[in-house]
Amino acid sequence: MRRAVRRLGRHALDAELPWAEQRRRLARLGDAARLPRGTVVAHRELGGVPAEAVTTRPGRPDRVVVHFHGGGYCVGSAATARVWAAHLSAAAACTVILPEYRLAPEHPHPAALEDARTVVNALRDQAGGGLVLSGDSAGAGLALALAVALRDGGEPMPAGCVLLSPWLDLTADRAAGRELARRDVMLTPRWLDACARAYADRSRWSDPAVSPLLAPHHGLPPLLIQAGADDVLAPDAARLAASASAGGVEVTYTVWPRMWHDFALQPRMLAAADSALDQAAWFVTTVTGRPRGWGAWGSNPEPTD
Numbered sequence: 064m065r066r067a068v069r070r071l072g073r074h075a076l077d078a079e080l081p082w083a084e085q086r087r088r089l090a091r092l093g094d095a096a097r098l099p100r101g102t103v104v105a106h107r108e109l110g111g112v113p114a115e116a117v118t119t120r121p122g123r124p125d126r127v128v129v130h131f132h133g134g135g136y137c138v139g140s141a142a143t144a145r146v147w148a149a150h151l152s153a154a155a156a157c158t159v160i161l162p163e164y165r166l167a168p169e170h171p172h173p174a175a176l177e178d179a180r181t182v183v184n185a186l187r188d189q190a191g192g193g194l195v196l197s198g199d200s201a202g203a204g205l206a207l208a209l210a211v212a213l214r215d216g217g218e219p220m221p222a223g224c225v226l227l228s229p230w231l232d233l234t235a236d237r238a239a240g241r242e243l244a245r246r247d248v249m250l251t252p253r254w255l256d257a258c259a260r261a262y263a264d265r266s267r268w269s270d271p272a273v274s275p276l277l278a279p280h281h282g283l284p285p286l287l288i289q290a291g292a293d294d295v296l297a298p299d300a301a302r303l304a305a306s307a308s309a310g311g312v313e314v315t316y317t318v319w320p321r322m323w324h325d326f327a328l329q330p331r332m333l334a335a336a337d338s339a340l341d342q343a344a345w346f347v348t349t350v351t352g353r354p355r356g357w358g359a360w361g362s363n364p365e366p367t368d
Contacts, residue, residue, distance in 0.1 A: 064333060068323060069248035076138070076250065078257040082168065085138045096142070102149040107160075110181035115141040115161040117148040122156030125193040126351045127186055128225070129160045129179075133200025133325060135230070135258030136167050136175055143328075144199060147340070150330045154344035157195075157351075160186065164205070168261035172273055175262075179209045187219065193351040196221045197343075199325050200296070201258070203229030207275040207303070214282050223285040223350035225343050227327045231276035231299040233259040233268040246293040249324040255295070276303055281310035287346040288314065289339050291322030315346060 075088040098104075105116045128151065132143040141161035148159035164178035186194060198206035203226040210224055237244060237252035244252050259265075263273045271278030276299055286307055290300035297318065304316035319326065319335045327339040 065248050072249040076254050078254045082137055089138050090140060090142060096146045098146060098149045099153060109185035112178045112182050113163040117145060117152055117159045117161060119149050119153040126157040127160060127193060128157050128195045128197050128347060129182060131162060131179060131198035131202030131205045133202045136201045136262040137258050147328045147330060150340055151343055154340060155347040157347055172263040175205055176208055176272060179205050194221050195223050195225060195347050197225035199227035199328060201230045203227055204231050204275055207231060208272050210283055211271060211275050211278045220284050223346060225287045225346060227289050228294050228296055228325045229299055230296050231303055232274045234274055237295050244295045247295040247323050250295050280307040280312060283307060283312045285313040285350050288316045289327055290318050291326045292318050292320045293322060294324040296324060
């Protein structure tokens with residue numbers, strides 16, 4: 064699996080390729096993925112933003128997970144996270160919404176954040192208190208940036224946030240961690256730098272709306288943060304867990320040994336991804352089952368190697 068993921072990363076996520084070609088290669092791989100039996104994918108428009116609604120069995124209509132796909136804000140689509148969304152829907156009896164937010168460089172910051180807010184506003188009445196924000200990689204950064212913006216604006220907060228292999232700080236020099244960059248089979252510092260430059264002007268990288276790791280993290284809803292020990296972005300997950308915990312936020316933070324960037328998107332192919340999915344389902348059902356004001360946490364399943 065490690066060799067296969069390395070080939071995927073080098074084939075589709077190449078800073079030397081035009082963005083359109085990277086998108087084409089990634090889309091071809093996503094469209095070939097097999098979904099669990101019984102999966103229903105419905106196309107929707109939420110405030111003008113196209114999205115997919117993924118379900119695999121009848122569930123609670125008020126339990127909705129809005130998951131923002133990864134891709135460095137420049138590539139990727141709903142198809143990138145569709146398999147993970149289908150398995151989460153089956154495990155947590157929820158609907159998973161996969162927004163097709165606008166991508167850079169054609170649509171730089173704040174276009175993606177504006178689309179994310181539009182989608183959540185459109186779903187708020189349907190989900191009530193059962194809406195969870197989620198994202199992987201850059202999508203996790205988008206989810207956290209939205210949660211911070213909602214908090215700062217005094218708006219209703221989601222029940223929780225699920226952050227998979229989050230990219231949260233565009234100012235960090237990923238090339239400085241040479242050993243970690245060598246171990247990550249998916250991402251390269253050069254590709255991340257190209258994405259950052261396409262997404263926002265360098266003068267904006269320290270803005271918490273672009274790099275939400277640099278925001279204060281008090282007053283956020285419960286966070287589930289998942290990372291792989293061999294992920295070049297793993298330091299972002301660790302720093303957020305420490306900062307949010309210090310700010311009084313309930314944090315569940317798990318690191319899987321020997322796992323690479325976005326390993327959690329490969330359920331039924333990796334035991335670690337299955338464990339991460341079970342934990343995400345536990346988190347979603349827990350936070351959406353609480354009365355407003357939230358009670359004590361339940362037990363936390365242990366990760367597997």
